[in-house]
Amino acid sequence: MARFWVCLAGAGFFLALLVLHSRFCGSPVLRKFAFQISWRTKEIPYRLDVGWPKHSEYFTGATFCVAIDSLSGLVYIAQRGDNIPKVLVFTEDGYFLRSWNYTVDTPHGIFAASTLHEQSVWITDVGSDFMMLWLHGERGTGPAKFNIPHSVTVDSSGRVWVADRGNKRIQVFDKDTGEWLGAWNNCFTEEGPSSVRFTPDGKYVIVAQLNLSRLLLVAAPPVGSIGNCSVIGTIQLADQVLPHLLDVSGKTGAIYVAEIGAKQVQKYVPMNSYFPSFGS
Structure with missing residues (x-):
């Protein structure tokens, strides 16, 4: 019983320090703590x-998307807002490097890819200054039709996975022929997927559900039939955090989540690793 009261007093003292540090030092810790304290995991x-x-403090707008350049160890974050940097660049261990606001109006998605000789960043800008070059598919609920297709990724077998958010499903296609290979919808009865990515080992699919403020860890299917969706675990974020898009580091397996409600990006690391960013 004495140990319980000692632990309780210690927790209260730690929380009081957080409040004082935030009040007098302008620390963002308390703001982040408020969003993070209610997250919980189940077999994940x-x-x-x-x-x-x-x-x-570099997050000054609504953080819509995040992309990992695993070769260079860089994290690119795009945010919306007036008179703010639209793109932020961090290292994977959390150090801010630079920002820019050139030619970007209303970023929605971002993709980063590098070779040994060149770095490339692609941004989906849904502002007014764009041109439609081509369009594939059409609006609808049947196979190979879409309603708010929101995220795309390709697995090691050459299958293209599309988060068909409005239809509450993930559709899968052959990347070379475009053949429709199937769909997952049994996992998304409450809310459609807003983002889909694979872990580096190809064993799991990480799915964001925007309005539920939730991440799903789904078992990836073997080569062949995609079968049915099987949820292994969930990460429940705080209300109104609103995870929009996410990306996964090809080196560390860390998940970076762009949260438009919390106006921040958070990082989740595999349980078998240490906290590489804490206290360093």
């Missing part, structure tokens, strides 16, 4: 990296 091999990024 990830944990929140509370030390990422080192300084969250």
Whole structure:
């Protein structure tokens, strides 16, 4: 019983320090803590990296998307808002490097890819200054039809996975022929998927559900039939965090989540790793 009261007193003292530090030092810790304290996991091999990024004050708008350049170890984040940097660049361990606001109006998605000789960043800009070059598919509920297709990724077998958010399903296609290979909808009866990515080992699919403020860890199917969706675990975020798009590091397996409600990006690391960003 004495141990219980000692632990309780210690927890209260720690919380009081957080409040005082936030009040007098302008620290973003308390703001992040309010969003992170209610997250919980169930049979899921990830944990929140509370030390990422080192300084969250660079998040000054609605963080719509995030992309990982695993070759260079860089994290690109695009945010919306007036008179703010639209793209932020961090290292994977949380250090801010630079920002820019050139030619970007209303970023919605971002993709980063590098070779040994060149870095490339692609941004989906839904502002007024764009041109439609081509369009594939049409609106509808049948196979190969879409309603708010929101995220695309390709697995190691050459299958293209599309988060068909409005139809509450993920559709799968052959990347070379475009053949429709099937769809998952049994996991998304409450809310459609807003983002889909694979873990580096190809064993799991990480799915974001925007309005539920939830991440799903889904078992990836073997080569061949995609079968039915099977949820292995969930990460329940705080209300109104609104995870929009996510990306996964090809080196560390860390998950980076762009949250438009919380106006921040959070990092989740595999349970078998340490907190590389905390206290360093």
